[in-house]
Amino acid sequence: MxxxxxxxxxxxxxxxxxxxxxxxxxxxxxxxxxxxxxxxxxxxxxxxxxxxxxxxxxxxxxxxxxxYIAGVSGMEAWRNVIPEAGLQAYARLLRRYHDAVRDYVPEPGAAWMTTDRPLRPGEVVSHGDVGPWNTVWRGDEVVGLLDWDQAAPRPALHDVAYALEYAVPFRSDEDAMADIGFPAPPDRPRRIRVFAEAYGLPTADGLVDAVLAEQEETLRATVAVAARGLQPHADWVAAGFAADQQRRIDWTRRNRSLLE
Structure with a gap:
């Protein structure tokens, strides 16, 4: 405190x-x-x-x-992206961010939580943790984006994939309904298409592979940050994060038929 x-x-x-x-x-x-x-x-x-x-x-x-941005965030915000209108608003928020940062070049030597390398061609400074819980809502309007600690140079597609993992979601029907609040098993291919269209992608092709790559990068980066003693990452890894994340990756690989 x-x-x-x-x-x-x-x-x-x-x-x-x-x-x-x-x-x-x-x-x-x-x-x-x-x-x-x-x-x-x-x-x-x-x-x-x-x-x-x-x-x-x-x-x-x-x-x-x-x-301070007043409004609803956390798990309640996650539930706001269950309706398609909320899913579309979430995707448009992410696109507005990427448009705003498209030409941004950090100061030389900028050090981020997960890297100290400069931007590479075709990259942006991604948010890095753009899960629904880090959005802020007032009614049906998304008004804020929180927790910028994991921002770093990455392809914009990393943020898109991260958002899709949790908004589609890339998890079982039981978890989607019990943990997030979906009223019925989600139509994952449709939700991927709806998000992609609202964001402005010309196609949803390749997005499942992008989520797999993001899940693997999240595993690597979290373990690396935890090894430096940063909290809460160190506690997450000690509590079994790596095994849990590997199970998420395995679920995505096993369930492509639900996703495409």
Whole structure:
């Protein structure tokens, strides 16, 4: 807990950095990737991407202050992408972000959580953790995108695949209904097509393979970050994350007939 501030139950105490609310700001401790993310957030504000959190500066202790976005996030936000209208809004949000960052070039030497390499041709600074739980909704409108810690140079398709993994979802019918709240088994091929069309892709071809590649990269990157002692990643890996993630990868490989 940041001294003198009050914990807000809306924020997860097991998040990457201690979080507290100070009026309309969220106060977070910084780490090695923070300057790179702050540069990204400044760019998004300059180009008018309204849904990103705003970087408000550092306090006297070196903690960063971010603008608070009011609305529904977390599991409740995940449920907002079950209806096709919500799924389309989610895809359009991601496309607006990628359009906003398309020409952004980070400062030389920018170090991200998962890499310190520069952009490669055809890449963007991806969000990296664009799951439905990191969106903010007011009614049926998506108004925010949270938790930029895992931003890094990647193909934009990585974000698309990450979003699809959880919004389609790439998991069993039982898990989709019991854990997320789908009222019936999801029509996965249709949901992939709906997302792809709303995002602006010319075709949904190859997206299942893109999700597989993203799942494998997520496994590699999470284990690598955990090996550096970063929390909560280290605890996740200690609790069996690698085996759980491998099971997700195996499910995708076994169930292509449900997905295509």
């Amino acid at each position: 940041v001294p003198g501030l009050t914990a807000d139950p809306e924020f997860d105490s097991d998040s990457l950095r201690v979080i507290a609310r100070d009026g309309s700001a969220v106060v977070r401790r910084t780490d090695w990737w923070s300057p790179a993310v702050q540069g990204l957030l400044r760019h998004l504000e300059r180009v008018g991407f309204a849904e990103s959190v705003r970087f408000l500066g550092l306090d006297a202790d070196g903690n960063e202050r971010l603008g």
